[in-house]
Amino acid sequence: MDLLLLLTVLHLARTVASLVRAVVARRRQSQCYLLDYVCYKPCDGRKVSTEMAGHVIERNQRLGLPEYRFLLRVMVRSGIGEESYCPRNILEGREDTPTHQDALDEMDAFFDAAVAKLFHKTGLGPRDVDVLVVNVSMFSRAPSLASRIVGRFGMREDVAAFNLSGMGCSAGFVSLDLARNALRTRATSVALVVSTESIAPNWYAGTDRSMMMGNCLFRCGGSAALLTNDPSLGRRAKMALRHLVRENTAGDEEAHTCALQREDGDGRVGISLSKALPRVAGRALTLNLGRLAPRILPVSELARFAAGTMRKKLLSRGRVKHGGPKINFKTGVEHFCIHPGGTAVVEGVKGSLGLNASDVEPALMTLHRWGNTSASSLWYVLSYMEAKQRLKRGDRVLMLTFGSGFKCNSCLWEVKGYMADKGVWAQCINEYPPECITNPYADKYSWVNDVQGDTIVF
Incomplete structure (x- = not known):
């Protein structure tokens, strides 16, 4: 009986060890x-x-x-x-x-x-x-x-x-x-x-x-x-990828058609950007960050936000409602890598997340130097941060982007190694940010600002 018990224990030990190794291997592989x-x-x-x-x-x-x-x-x-x-x-x-x-x-x-x-x-x-x-x-x-x-x-x-x-x-x-x-x-x-x-x-x-x-x-x-x-x-x-959240609001007709490839009245194909785009983007951003926040923010910040929201609901009964508390993403993120889709896009995210000029500087400088390069844009923003030697070991970088669908995707990286490669910014990084960004188009075509009646939606 003692021998049988010993063999059973050894078998269980080997089984547990194999499971532990499998879990560790699976974790490493993930x-x-x-x-x-x-x-x-x-x-x-x-x-x-x-x-x-x-x-x-x-x-x-x-x-x-x-x-x-x-x-x-x-x-x-x-x-x-x-x-x-x-x-x-x-x-x-x-x-x-x-x-x-x-x-x-x-x-x-x-x-x-x-x-x-x-x-x-x-x-x-x-x-x-x-x-x-x-x-x-x-x-x-x-x-x-x-x-x-x-x-x-x-x-x-x-x-x-x-x-x-x-x-x-x-x-x-x-x-x-x-x-x-x-x-x-x-x-x-x-x-x-x-x-x-x-x-x-x-x-x-x-x-x-x-x-x-x-x-x-x-x-x-x-x-x-x-x-x-x-x-x-x-x-x-x-860097190491810690979290990635994708939000696709294509089930909503307004969201699906706000950025759409189609023919115009003369049969010419192009991408149509509707006036609903800012509203759709704001809704997709809210949904995305609502899923991302619990994964990346400390419990103390989530508790503060929940308490503030509850307090607002209690105090606003029968009264005019005002803006509620905002989540402070800086409690879980050191750097913000925002898609440079346009000045309005960057400024909109800045306001939604309560960021400052330094936080959105990489996105605006990328827009100025490279324009909107579509899906690759965020890597130019990250490269700006690296060229400026902003990224230190252990820092967390939140990347945030928008796209037709309508989609809002985000991911959180953790800096693991030394990052100081100037990359594509090598020849011009010392010129950024300039004390004052001059707009060459405004200098040459300043007269167009006097024309009224049109709205820029993106």
């Missing part, structure tokens, strides 16, 4: 580390100056004086400076007649620069990639762009490749979530996430005001990031 990332800087010959932007608008012979003034006013208020980038076909005056090759050339230039540089920085090669996720919202070709990257860089035959389209500016986090989930099913693996947008074939040449604004706001850019769940690689990672 970790998601950012090894490194690269933002794309097009060549200087593709910069869009004030003169060039005005000239492109003047080329559209369909525009009457009201539409011309409207577009100039959008540029004046956009927050974009003199050094953002556009595709070659627009510089060459062919925006109205783009070719399939124009789109491919735009993608290949980005792949050859950013993806190749990322492999060089990390010391990893294309055949080390187990998972590839590519997101380009406005260009879906066959074979896919993911397959194009596999072939261009000679990746392994068993690489799990995913290609996303139609996901808008928040596609970067959709790709990030997909890559993280794919890594959870593969032990000690590496994922490459590639985010960009196709501008070359998507210039809107019509006169619908809700569809003309995209021409003024969106610019060329892109990012490539390497992620891993391998603990040995994680030791040299820059």
Whole structure:
């Protein structure tokens, strides 16, 4: 009996040890580390100056004086400076007649620069990639762009490749979530996430005001990031992904149609941005942060907010209601990485979260230097923070982005390693932030501000 009891105990001990090892291995495998990332800087010959932007608008012979003034006013208020980038076909005056090759050339230039540089920085090669996720919202070709990257860089035959389209500016986090989930099913693996947008074939040449604004706001850019769940690689990672929350309000018709690709009355295709966009974005932001806050904020802050809300309800019975208490996200976050979709977008988030000028500086400076580069924009904002050496070990970085659908996605990173790479900001970071940002468009087209009657919605 004693021997049988001893064997039973040993068996149970081995079983428990195996379970513990499995739980530890599972936990390690569920970790998601950012090894490194690269933002794309097009060549200087593709910069869009004030003169060039005005000239492109003047080329559209369909525009009457009201539409011309409207577009100039959008540029004046956009927050974009003199050094953002556009595709070659627009510089060459062919925006109205783009070719399939124009789109491919735009993608290949980005792949050859950013993806190749990322492999060089990390010391990893294309055949080390187990998972590839590519997101380009406005260009879906066959074979896919993911397959194009596999072939261009000679990746392994068993690489799990995913290609996303139609996901808008928040596609970067959709790709990030997909890559993280794919890594959870593969032990000690590496994922490459590639985010960009196709501008070359998507210039809107019509006169619908809700569809003309995209021409003024969106610019060329892109990012490539390497992620891993391998603990040995994680030791040299820059950041660790702690939380990711996705909110999609497409079940609501107003939200679904507030940023929509469609034809205008003349059959020309473009992206329509409705006047409901700010309201829809605010609602999606509230829903997203409502799910995110309990995961990242201390209990003391959640208790303070709950007590304040309860007090407001008790005191406001039968009285005029005033604004209630706000959650202080700074109790759980040191840095805020906000999608630079436009000045109004950044200022709206600033007000909603109670942030200060320093908190939104990276987003506004990114908008000024690079414009809205769609799904890759947040990586330029993060790169600004890194170039300014703001990110210290243990700091938490909240990334927040919006996109058609309508979607609001957020994620929280924890800084794990030394971050001081100036990246694409290397040649200009010392110039930011300037004491006073001059608006070259306002200087040249100041007269358009005197025109009344139009509303900028984004």
